[in-house]
Amino acid sequence: MTGLSFDxxxxxxxxGLALGAIYVLFAIGLSLIFGMLTVVNFAHGAFYMVGAxxxxxxxxxxxxFWVCLIAVPLVVGLFGMVVERFLIRPLYGRGIDYPLLLTFxxxxxxxxxxxxxxxxxxxxxxxxxxxxxxxxxGVGYFPLYRLFVIGATAVVLLALWLFLEKTSFGxxxxxxxxxxxxxxxxxxxxxxxxxxxxxxGTAIAGFAGLLAAPLQGxxxxxxxxxxxxxxxxxxxxxxxxxxxxxxxGLLVGVVVSMTSLFAPEMAKxxxxxxxxxxxxxxxQGFFGRAxxxx
Amino acid sequence: xxxxxxxVIQPLPRAQxxxxxxxxLAKLHRASLASLVVLVFPLVMPFTxxxxxxxxxxLFALGFNLVYGxxxxxSFGHAALFGTGAYFCGIAIVHLGLPWxxxxxxGVVGGLLMAAVIGVxxxxxxxxxxxxxxxxxxxxxxxxxxxxxxxxGGENGLRGINIHQISVFxxxxxxxxxxxxxxxxxxxxxxxxxxxxxxxxSPFGAVIEAVRENEARAxxxxxxxxxxRLITFVLSGGFCGLAGALQALHLSIVPIEILHYDTSGIVVxxxxxxxxxxxxxxxxxxxxxxxxxxxxxxxxVHWQLIVGAVFMICVLFFPxxxxxxxxxxxxx
Numbered sequence: 177m178t179g180l181s182f183d184x185x186x187x188x189x190x191x192g193l194a195l196g197a198i199y200v201l202f203a204i205g206l207s208l209i210f211g212m213l214t215v216v217n218f219a220h221g222a223f224y225m226v227g228a229x230x231x232x233x234x235x236x237x238x239x240x241f242w243v244c245l246i247a248v249p250l251v252v253g254l255f256g257m258v259v260e261r262f263l264i265r266p267l268y269g270r271g272i273d274y275p276l277l278l279t280f281x282x283x284x285x286x287x288x289x290x291x292x293x294x295x296x297x298x299x300x301x302x303x304x305x306x307x308x309x310x311x312x313x314g315v316g317y318f319p320l321y322r323l324f325v326i327g328a329t330a331v332v333l334l335a336l337w338l339f340l341e342k343t344s345f346g347x348x349x350x351x352x353x354x355x356x357x358x359x360x361x362x363x364x365x366x367x368x369x370x371x372x373x374x375x376x377g378t379a380i381a382g383f384a385g386l387l388a389a390p391l392q393g394x395x396x397x398x399x400x401x402x403x404x405x406x407x408x409x410x411x412x413x414x415x416x417x418x419x420x421x422x423x424x425g426l427l428v429g430v431v432v433s434m435t436s437l438f439a440p441e442m443a444k445x446x447x448x449x450x451x452x453x454x455x456x457x458x459x460q461g462f463f464g465r466a467x468x469x470x
Numbered sequence: 471x472x473x474x475x476x477x478v479i480q481p482l483p484r485a486q487x488x489x490x491x492x493x494x495l496a497k498l499h500r501a502s503l504a505s506l507v508v509l510v511f512p513l514v515m516p517f518t519x520x521x522x523x524x525x526x527x528x529l530f531a532l533g534f535n536l537v538y539g540x541x542x543x544x545s546f547g548h549a550a551l552f553g554t555g556a557y558f559c560g561i562a563i564v565h566l567g568l569p570w571x572x573x574x575x576x577g578v579v580g581g582l583l584m585a586a587v588i589g590v591x592x593x594x595x596x597x598x599x600x601x602x603x604x605x606x607x608x609x610x611x612x613x614x615x616x617x618x619x620x621x622x623g624g625e626n627g628l629r630g631i632n633i634h635q636i637s638v639f640x641x642x643x644x645x646x647x648x649x650x651x652x653x654x655x656x657x658x659x660x661x662x663x664x665x666x667x668x669x670x671x672s673p674f675g676a677v678i679e680a681v682r683e684n685e686a687r688a689x690x691x692x693x694x695x696x697x698x699r700l701i702t703f704v705l706s707g708g709f710c711g712l713a714g715a716l717q718a719l720h721l722s723i724v725p726i727e728i729l730h731y732d733t734s735g736i737v738v739x740x741x742x743x744x745x746x747x748x749x750x751x752x753x754x755x756x757x758x759x760x761x762x763x764x765x766x767x768x769x770x771v772h773w774q775l776i777v778g779a780v781f782m783i784c785v786l787f788f789p790x791x792x793x794x795x796x797x798x799x800x801x802x
Contacts, residue, residue: 216598266786272598273544278785284778292772400731404609407602441617448610452591459594
């Protein structure tokens, strides 16, 4: 096995973590929305794609990448709140499948609207200049931008954790995930909390799309593939569990990048094999579906 | 107080088996009625190729409806069952040189097998997980067929499924003629109507609906919920596999897109548009969906926008679908 040195494997492991970071961001938004609203957001991939396109548009207007990092979650999150308020809210209490079906239809509309606005073909998305190049991380040179993706994900996770664990609003969210009826009885406007949670979840999806854009370019269909892969992450991690989403997201990223090193043609199939194993051994996933942060 | 211990408990009078109103009569003969509509359909529908497409997607939706409408499980992975049926049928003709009827049989077997594999894994999960797991597994099937280039043609699709003539009991039929082709497909679809109607009318069919209505009560009544779900999913795979096999013969090519997530989405839309859990809904949904798609795509390439919007309106305002809404009105 010449050429497969320890360093190469270690580098590939880091590449897997960077890829996994995108999965983590995508999946925690999905999990947060499900844990709170019991809505499986099939348009999550579309929000991710819109995030990348909003970033592209900001760059076209002359903004830079740092402006994008602020603008994209704001715009996508606001859009998500509009969707929750006017399209998903009428469906609460009508069965768990209806919001899912609605968001599925919505994803078609969103993808097609982006095709009308930006065209069917994709765009390259330049890596910001300061983040170009590679740095020595001890085992070899690693692209700086991927390191930035891992760092940015860590910051978002930390902020989310602090928000959910240390603020009173976070307490309401966690309580609402356990028992929305009791929270409502205690005088909390649950509808408003759900609106904000949906906004946060979609904002994170848009942010993930922006982070992924320099790695893979921007096309209208970019949300479809990651949605199926994110479902693998949520099944492996346990739906509604943020800790599970983080662990499983990183694991899926590493599995993809390792199989593409050893058996490239199996890279896409490997994560589904992982899911099959988890379903047989532990159908509820690593962290089950107890509460939001438990 | 009279003692009744030695009294023989009389069985209840047998439930009236004969239908009373026209509605019950129609319900009893639903398969025959549906067959009749299918037989007359090309006479009122000018585009025979589209009519054949409607039949095939209607059959696909019929199989999907068995799982979603009757069993109550939302699957987002039915493309895998449909696509496997199509590929098995195509491979039987192109690589194995089998006759057309054997190819169709192999397509059905493909659908059943794939449904068994996906079913065993997906049934382990409950509720909303089911949609996610079936979608992910069908994506896996997509990649597997994509990579098996020698058998499936990979990205280019499986080409060369050319059936020009088929012979049925010595009768030679011209499969190139669109109308003949329609009626050959229709024969299989009609057979499927009768099989499905029989399944639904059987005691097992009642158990399927019992599981949908109240899982806990069905389990308490002694029915094995997990096995019921698995068997229903596999049966659905048989119908979808048949639809896929017919699609392969109809198109004479199996494109890789047949396994794409969009195909799973289309059948969900068709079933909901027509009316889930109704016998006629899937066919009506297929007709409405494909005609809408055909109509819209003549004046804009962005037909997905219209289709998506129509679907959202359906979910928000007409969740019972076309046939479901209609049947509520006309039911005496």
